[in-house]
C-alpha cells in the first residue's frame with residue numbers, strides 16, 4: 001500500500017495546470033533593446049541571433065509590437081557614435097539614449113514601462129562603467145556625479161524607471177536625491193544590486209560595441225560571493241531603491257532566492273546575453289528543443305523568487321503564452 005502518491009496531481013493536463021506552482025505571465029517580462037546612433041536600418045548582432053541594434057525608426061516599430069504583445073516594459077541601451085573619457089553622450093539631451101527614450105516614451109509610454117540603462121560603459125572610450133582616476137582605477141565618487149546628471153537627463157527624456165547597472169557604492173542614494181531635487185520624485189530607481197562580474201555578458205559587449213579592455217572585477221561582484229550579493233541588495237533597499245535586481249539570472253538562482261526571501265520590494269532578474277546565446281546556439285544545432293528550453297529557463301527564474309525577468313525573448317514568449 002502506498003497511500004501518498006504525488007503522481008495523482010500530475011495525472012492529466014488539467015490537473016497539472018491546476019496544481020502548477022509557477023506561471024509565466026507576459027506582464028512580468030521586460031525586453032532589453034539596443035538603439036544605435038547614425039544607422040537607418042537595424043544591424044544584426046552575430047552572437048545574439050534574432051537580436052538587433054535598432055535605428056530610431058525600427059525601435060519605434062519594435063516597441064509598438066512589444067506593447068501589442070503585452071509585455072511589462074522595455075529597457076533601453078544606447079550606442080553612441082562618439083565616445084569620450086567621461087561618457088558625455090550619456091548626459092547630452094541629444095545623446096542617442098535620451099533621444100531614443102523620448103521616441104519610445106512618446107510611442108508607448110502609456111502602454112508599458114519605459115526604462116533606461118543608467119551606466120557610462122556604452123559612452124566611455126575606455127568602456128568602464130565610470131570615470132577613471134589618474135591611476136586608471138574607476139573613481140567611485142566622481143562617477144556618482146556623472147550618474148546624477150545622467151539620471152536627470154533620462155528622467156527629462158521620459159524614462160519611468162532608471163536601471164542603475166554600474167555597481168558604484170552609493171549610486172542609489174545619490175541618484176534618488178538628484179531626482180528628488182530636480183522635481184522627479186515620481187521616477188523609480190532599479191538597483192542592479194547583485195550584479196556579478198560574469199563571463200556571460202560576452203555577447204552584450206558585441207551588442208553595444210564595447211570598448212572595454214580588461215574586466216570589471218573592481219566593481220562587480222565575485223561570482224562565488226552569495227552573501228555579498230545579499231548585502232548589496234539590502235544596501236540598495238536602504239538607499240531607497242524601488243526595485244532590486246540579481247544578474248545574471250540562471251547561474252545565480254540561489255542569490256535570487258535569498259534576496260527574494262529578504263526583500264520587501266520587488267526583485268527582478270536579468271537573463272543576460274550569454275544565457276540567450278548559449279541556448280540559441282544549442283537549439284540551432286538541434287541539441288536542445290528551443291521553445292521548452294526557453295520556457296523552462298524563465299520558469300526557473302520565477303520559481304526561485306524573481307518577480308520580473310528581463311529577457312531578450314520577452315516578445316516571443318509573450319506570444320507563446322497567448323497561444324496557450
Ligand code: PBG
Pocket residue numbers: 117119120121122129165166200201202203204216271272273274
Ligand atoms: C553595463 C551592462 C552590462 C549588461 C547590462 N548592463 C554589461 C557589463 O556589465 O559588462 C549585460 C547585459 C547582458 O549581457 O545581456 N551597462
